[in-house]
Amino acid sequence: MIDVEDLIALVTAYNPRSDTGKIREAYAFGNEMHEGQMRHSGESYFTHPVAVAALLTEMRLDDATIVTALLHDTVEDTRASYTDIAERFGTDVAELVDGVTKLTNLQLGSTETKQAENFRKLFIAMSRDLRVILVKLADRLHNMRTIKYQSPDKQAKKSRETMEIFAPLAGRMGMQWMREELEDLAFRVLNPEGRASIIRRFITLQRETGDVIHKITADVRAELDRLGIEAEVFGRAKKPYSIWRKMQEKGQGFSRLSDIYGFRIITENELDCYLVLGAMHQRWKAVPGRFKDYISQPKSNGYRSIHTTVSGRDGKQVEIQIRTRQMHEVAEAGVAAHWSYRDGVRAENPFAVDPARWISSLSERFNDSDNAEFLEHMKLEMYSDQVFCFTPKGDVVKLPKGATPLDYAYNIHTRIGESCVGAKIDGVRVPLWTRLKNGQSVEIITAEGQRPQATWLDIVVTGRAKSAIRRSLREEDRERYIRLGQELARVAFDHIGKRSSQKALRTAARRLGVEDTDELLARLGSAELSAREVVNTLYPELAAREGEEVDAARAVLGLDADQTSTRGACCQPVPGERIIGITQRGQGVIVHAIDCPTLVEYEDQPERWVDLHWHSGRHAAAYAVTLELTISNDAGVLGRICTLIGEQKANIADLQFVDRKPDFFRLRIDVELRDMEHLHMVMTALEADNDVAEVARVRNAVHRP
Template identity: 70%
Template sequence: MIPADDLVELVRAYNPKTNEKLIREAYDFGLEMHEGQYRHSGEAYFSHPIEVAAILTEQQLDDATIITALLHDTIEDTKASYSEVARRFGEENALLVDGVTKLTNLQLSSTETKQAENFRKLFMAMSKDLRVILVKLADRLHNMRTIRAMRPQKQIQKARETMDIYAPLAGRMGMQWMREELEDLAFKVLNPDGRASIIRRFITLQKETGDVVQRITGDMIQVLDKTGIQAEVIGRAKKPYSIWRKMQAKDQGFSRLSDIYGFRIVTADENDCYRVLGAIHQRWRAVPGRFKDYISQPKSNGYRSIHTTVSGRDGRRVEVQIRTRQMHDVAETGVAAHWSYRDGVRGENPFAVDPARWIRSLTEQFDTEEDHADFLEAVKLEMYQDQVFCFSPKGDVVKLPRGATPIDFAYAIHTRIGNACVGAKIDHIRVPLWTRIKNGQSVEIITAVGQMPQATWLDIATTGKAKSAIRRALRELDHERFAKLGFELARAAFEHVGKKPTEKILDMAAKQMRLEDRETLLARLGSAEINAHEVVQAVFPELAPDDSDEVAAEAAVIGLSSDQRFDRAPCCEPLPGERIVGISHRGHGVVVHAIDCDNLTNYEDQPNRWLDLHWQVGRHKPVYGTTLDLTIGNDAGVLGRICTLIGENQANISNLEFTDRKPDFYRLKLHVELRNTEHLHSLMLALQAESEVAAIERFRDPSLGRLPYAAKE
């Protein structure tokens, strides 16, 4: 356990004006509060807060952050209270400790809905003071370094949580070193064999080629010396998880990977960065498409650097990052650089971003997202992606996640532009909307009046902002589409009884059915939440058909005893007029199947469960649902005519589902309520006669017959 003197010395090394007395008091208070508590490893528990504080000293953070690290578990795990911490260490420190406590209590690896809500809370906590998440990240880093003391199942849970949430968050904050270490520690738990395999390959490679890093570093220093540039060259092999991810993304083996080494060149000023770039490109051949200038176009978290990939010794590719010392400090600590100290003075690094502005830009686009799952997806998309920089036709720079498409670009400009997008040009050439935008490209969006988002855009878009806007527009479109469909259904139903669905009549029906207005009535009718017969009855109950001579549905099958009840099998949906057979299910009555149902083969060896049944002769009510698979032309008014035709044939649509949408055709499943097989045949003939119906057939799904009680008895 690090002594108090040593911890104070770590802080004093970068901040000679530190409040040494307050840090010692926090150390002593934490030691007292955690007395008698032990970690899974058997160490005294307070060793953990001390190590968290030590990790934060590496980032040269302020006294408040160091004190929060020492006290971050006191309110949650000891008898210490918020008021006591505030009294002894000040309101600022108490608020920070309380914020870390609340983050710790968020179960981020729970179910999707709760996880999304907890993400909202996490961003809210971050927005109040970003130092809260800095302490939490350091806390997670130390826990991952000592994770072997936990039981195996807990290790896997924590490693997944780290890989899914904390590592990407650290990366998004610009703390790339922490992201890499968190990923590698989690990788060691989740896939120890994969990690060990990569390490073995590295050892073999070093035996075959020697120390490549040292040789290339020497070559670069020699080149820079010749040009008279003073710079520091740092070389390293990439982390095992970084290599594994690259292997998975490129579907390549280790031996085929080239850029597994990375080099950083740190210069005195910005001009030297470009001089170094020129010297490196003169000495080694640059790899096309692998150049990024984050100095002229910085990332939103303040990151600045020039990235290039060159072919080094023996044709081996190496990645080179070129930056100034100030840029390097921000690259190491990211957003945390805002609080860093040097020589007792708060860091005045010109590249450190304002944390409040950064977190606001990250959260504002999620505020309008209503669906929890959509919110979670949007957050993860925004955190996990790196960025590309492209240009509008006016020369404005637009930052997008790597892999973004023109759809993302359009919505980044304005939601109105995105909704009206019909095409795009990249570098003045017309391209499909699914094209991936690359760094430095110019993008032009082509719009058209009346264009609306398509459902397929959700598969094309990659940014949370675009996906949220598309979903919102589609919800509005669905309401409008259902309302139009509902009107056609209402018109057919009212005309069937000699009436017209005027606005006044629909208003009356909505009032009678206790709905907000006629638009709500029509939308619910179109989405099959209510049926047209109910709407007619609400206004003209005297015109409802007399069903007194019709066969009651509950007495429609002959061959059952008085105490037996039956259900129609969902797999074959038998209709009156078809030959049927019953299968008895203990405790669940009888399930009636059509005689040609494929699922009857499951009961061939159980003849005692078979019942000989037949439909009662007579006029049946139109209550027997069956499903039709239709392919219709994608043209104005086609769906309305189909619905009218079904209404004219005295059938009711109980559900409608689009299964495929193409520019020229729609495919959909219609669940209609019919009287019998004759009714079915007459309806299918009427639909086949409609010129816009390309195909129609009765739909049956054998998988729907696999009921939970359908096992052998």
């Protein structure tokens, strides 16, 4: 374990004015609080906070962040409290420790709504003080470096979380070195055979070709010396995971992958960057489509550099990054460069981005998003590379890789996107699904009366465009969704013996952060919110009981002890619908939906009527319902429809074609479902498919009991 004097030496090396007394006090306090606690490796637990603090000194961070690292687990794992930290180390440190503690408690690898909710909390923590995320990233990096001492299940869970959340987040913040190391450490756990194979091939390649990095570095330095340009040159082989990802993306084997080496040239000034670029392109052939100028068009996190790929020695493709020393400091530290110290004062780096401005640039796109859309936005933000396009006036528009003219239109203004009818790229009319490339000039053609189409959702890739299109489509279908939502809410509340009153719905809307009851019902009707979530918000204990799966033998309540029941084939009632029973000699009680036309026949036989209702709880998917679909007669459509039903956790019991036309098929599918909510989910998923022209529930009044 690094002792306190060694840690202080690391801090004072870049910040001679550091409050060393405060760091000593934090070291002693943390050591005392964690006394007796051990890591899985058998080491004292306090070795971990000290290692995290040491990692943060590499980024030359301020005293408050270093102290936070030493104390970041005290509130979570020891008897220390927020008040204790605030009294001894100040509210700034206490707030940072509290923020890290809350992030530690987030289950970021959970699924769907919970993951989205936790992502939002992560983002809120970032917006309050980005140093919280810096401590958390250093914490995760040290844990990944020592993950071999964890159980296999925990290793896999932490590695997936690292690969999906923390590595992309580090990259999005500009800390590319940390992203690469986190990815490779996770790759070591998740695919050890794949990683080992990459390393073996590297060793074989080095044996065959010698030290390529040393040779190419010498070639570059010789060229710079010839032109009298002062610069440093660094070469390295890319990380195993980076190579593996390229192999997967390009569908190529290792032997065909050429750009597995990367080189950085650090110059004295910006002018030299372009002189070096010219020298490299003059000495070697540039690879088309592999040039990016992030100096003239910086990334939002402050990253500046020129990227080019050339065909170097022996025809090997090598990637070269060219930047000044100040640009390099930001490239290494990312947004963290804002807090970087040198000689006891904040480093005045003109390229460091103000974290508040950076967070604001992200948050303005998320304000109107619900949980699912927010999750989509965050993942797009963290994983996307960028393309730079130009407006007809020459202004630059930044978009993620794979963006289309529709994304461009919505990026300009929602009104432009909604009224878009076409686009021109470099003066040529193109389809709206065309993928944009760097340097293209884009012009949007609009028309009054145009409205967003459901098919646009398959064209756009940006969260902003998807959110705006969904909102517009939701408004068009709002009345229909509100009516559906009312029925779903009634059924869900009936399940637990409650009434879906306006007051109950208003309360649920407020607790779920929805603006009013109409919006709540619209989200229910559009399947963006489940009825179970609404009920659980108001009656969690009842909802928990309702979540237990009901035995199919006692699904219907209201029968006498000696009576059995059968679902009516005429109306195929499912849990959630109001039901009534009709006694039938030799068949027990036939269960009908309350609105079944067959019941008219028994109006004058009240003695045969039995008052029934469904057992509250989660039913098995065992209630067959017939759906009639009209679908496109195209290859693969029927298979996709069947897969879509399966994705909704529903089983297809029977399928038959009713009508076959050259362009459309009409078919009936018997689907086994849990309840009315499950039926609605399946029908909504089918209606949303572009190749489904119509879907309806079929009730056959001819088949009577």
